[in-house]
Amino acid sequence: MPRKTSAEWAAIFIAADRDKSGKLDEKEFKEMFVRSGVQLSDHQIKNTFNYCEGNNGDKMITFDEFMKGMTKMENLIVKLTALFKKYDKDKNGQLSKQELTEVLRACGGNYTEEEIVNILDRMDSSRDGKVSLDEFLNSIL
Numbered sequence: 001m002p003r004k005t006s007a008e009w010a011a012i013f014i015a016a017d018r019d020k021s022g023k024l025d026e027k028e029f030k031e032m033f034v035r036s037g038v039q040l041s042d043h044q045i046k047n048t049f050n051y052c053e054g055n056n057g058d059k060m061i062t063f064d065e066f067m068k069g070m071t072k073m074e075n076l077i078v079k080l081t082a083l084f085k086k087y088d089k090d091k092n093g094q095l096s097k098q099e100l101t102e103v104l105r106a107c108g109g110n111y112t113e114e115e116i117v118n119i120l121d122r123m124d125s126s127r128d129g130k131v132s133l134d135e136f137l138n139s140i141l
Contacts, residue, residue, distance in 0.1 A: 003074050006067065012036065013066050023060040044141055048073065077137060084136050094130035 004012070016024055016032035024032070029049045033040050040048070052061045052069025061069070087103045088095055095103065100123070101116050111119070123131045123139040131139075 003078075004070070009067055009070050010063075013063055021060075023062050024066065025060055029061060041138075044138070047141070073141075077141070080137055080140060081133065084133050094128075094132050095136065096130055100131055 016028050030045050052065050087099045
């Protein structure tokens with residue numbers, strides 16, 4: 001998800017608020033991503049919706065919730081990208097099994113070899129034995 005200015009996020013929210021209620025329901029939120037061409041799975045859209053909506057349980061995202069959520073999401077992506085780049089030792093844009101192991105251990109994980117292989121397998125959607133930045137972000141977000 002490319003970084004956007006506050007004005008861009010505001011315009012996106014206003015355009016997505018089809019019923020002009022000042023809030024986005026799950027359908028409007030999903031349509032917003034589809035229309036903008038952002039490739040997220042239904043699961044990722046639902047997780048992002050829940051992240052923005054917070055704990056109030058009304059299943060609606062206000063403008064303030066949206067702005068705070070998108071800012072936090074962008075900041076998280078920046079941090080995860082920096083983490084990825086830090087452990088991409090050979091700077092080839094992919095994490096090898098060894099590099100991924102170092103990321104997992106740096107984050108406090110004490111995984112067995114079998115668990116690391118399973119994590120790599122789940123993250124590696126291209127099945128090339130390595131994890132690209134997109135695969136890394138998509139598996140976490």
